[in-house]
Amino acid sequence: MTSPRPLRADAARNRARIMTAAHEQITEHGPEVSMEQIAAAAGVAVGTLYKHFPNKSDLVTAVVATSFETLADDAEECLQRENQGSPAMAELTGFLSRVMDTVAHNRAVKAAAYALGADHAAHPAMQEVETRVTQALGQLIRTAQAQGGLRADFTVDDLYLMLFTLPADQPPTARARWLALLLTGLTAR
Amino acid sequence: MTSPRPLRADAARNRARIMTAAHEQITEHGPEVSMEQIAAAAGVAVGTLYKHFPNKSDLVTAVVATSFETLADDAEECLQRENQGSPAMAELTGFLSRVMDTVAHNRAVKAAAYALGADHAAHPAMQEVETRVTQALGQLIRTAQAQGGLRADFTVDDLYLMLFTLPADQPPTARARWLALLLTGLTAR
DNA sequence: CTACAAGATGAAGCATCATTCACGTTATGG
DNA sequence: CCATAACGTGAATGATGCTTCATCTTGTAG
Known part of the structure; x- marks a missing residue:
């Protein structure tokens, strides 16, 4: 093989x-x-x-896949910390915050986040990584809900939706504000 | 002149x-x-x-400015309806929702919304329109806060932040969900 | 009706890129 | 050390796109 x-x-x-x-x-x-x-x-x-x-597209995809793996690693580390007692909600917001900062400085990862829904996703390498992210975040979300920090109807798809719409070209203050506004909407109750 | x-x-x-x-x-x-x-x-x-x-950039800017004016008109109509008794918060969410739908189908307006923070904004035609939007929405926001529907610390800049991050390439269901998630964070208290 | 400035034309110039390929170079198994 | 397949090279090709300009056309003032 x-x-x-x-x-x-x-x-x-x-x-x-x-x-x-x-x-x-x-x-x-x-x-x-x-x-x-x-x-x-x-x-x-x-x-x-x-x-x-073979062509430029393949090279770009390879790079994007690499960046995307970093993202998956991050998600899995969050899950691990959660298993060791860290609050799930804190891990989730930490993850969101880090991805946002990365996207702001790294256009490759931006492309990666964006690619989740685009044609890049067709590539086999991507699919596997997507599964990893989905599983880790899904687990995190369920725990956060069980612990009562996260609104009960929140799903992994919702989280992807947030990733798609992260503000990339805004100053740090604006990015922080965006996250803050969002989080009040995600809190339980 | x-x-x-x-x-x-x-x-x-x-x-x-x-x-x-x-x-x-x-x-x-x-x-x-x-x-x-x-x-x-x-x-x-x-x-x-x-x-x-003179060049392509100028043509594109002219088109974008036109689309952007439509947006300003919408904002001012919202303000007018508010003056006639319509709830400010409803007008705000209606505005957001309409802009979102437009962005989804009209890449020119997407560019326009995006251009608010980019170099297009340097053009004089843009500046005037931006002022119109800012004034109308600012008034709407203040009223919504006075009426108690909108969180007290929300500003026009926050609203622009939302416009920047509107999900454009998502299916209608996802767009609606995005708006719903966001709005719960904006509600007063 | 005429002269001419304003306007229109579109081929050609120039730049940028992705991609190819005929040829030179080199790692490596034997 | 050699033979050779693998690898590297970079000029050339062809596609696409913005912009210019010499030339032709046409609205309109007088």
């Missing part, structure tokens, strides 16, 4: 360089950066990008 | 056609439609677009 031939040493090194560079460039300039620019940042020729990824 | 020479008859007609076509095209395909496509839709040559607008 794994690769038949284990990738030559230099090829593996270049692949890593490309991923790093692509992540940096996309994070900074958004998915519309040119392949030339990514190649330059990685210190390779454009052709090399195409040796590793 | 007005134009020195009053625009030839055919020129005025073409200008109107261009504005209409540009509005339609941008509404449907977003601001990235080509000038060629707009020209074709207007039934003129590309060169004519440039006779009326």
Whole structure:
């Protein structure tokens, strides 16, 4: 199931360089950066990008998937802390807050959050990660409701809805205010 | 202060056609439609677009400003109805709901709402319209607070924050749910 | 009715990009 | 150390899009 031939040493090194560079460039300039620019940042020729990824879309998707995994890791760590006694509601708001800050500085993750509903989601790599996020957050939500901090009719879909509409281009004060306004609506009762 | 020479008859007609076509095209395909496509839709040559607008950005801004005026009109009508006895809070939520639906179907207005904080706002035409919206909504907010339906610390900036983060690409059910979640956070007490 | 300024035209210039490919380079198994 | 498949290269290709300008057309003042 794994690769038949284990990738030559230099090829593996270049692949890593490309991923790093692509992540940096996309994070900074958004998915519309040119392949030339990514190649330059990685210190390779454009052709090399195409040796590793059939086309630009695939490269972008790979980067987005990586960013998205970070998000899933965060969600699962929240769940873990909750299991160790941390209040579920606090973990949820912490998660929301962190994602919001990340989105504000990282256009790749923004694309990722957005991609949940878009065509990127078709990619198999994405689907698995989405499941992880959904499961972790779902558990967190149920616990928060059981503990009485979160309104009873709140669902994972609602949480995704919040993620879609996070304010990305607003100053920190505005972002904090947005979260505060939202949270009063999510509190139980 | 007005134009020195009053625009030839055919020129005025073409200008109107261009504005209409540009509005339609941008509404449907977003601001990235080509000038060629707009020209074709207007039934003129590309060169004519440039006779009326120095560059694409200016044309897009003109269209966005138009859409934005519709929004200002709506806000002022809300204020008027409020003066005739309609509950301020109902007018506010109605306004939000309408803007949301429009954004969902009209990418030009989406750009407009977004432009409030972006560089488009630099244009003089925008500034005036922004003042109209801000005044009307500010009045509405104050009344809603006096009538006790709206939380006391809510400001016009908060309302803009909501406009920035309206869910555009979500199905109607999701949009409605989003509004409902938000509103429970805005209710007084 | 005429002259001419205002307006319209659209091919051409110029820039940006994604993508390809014929050729040079190199890691690595034997 | 060699043979060779894997890999890397970057100029070239073709597509698309904004903008310009020399040229033609037409509204309109007188």
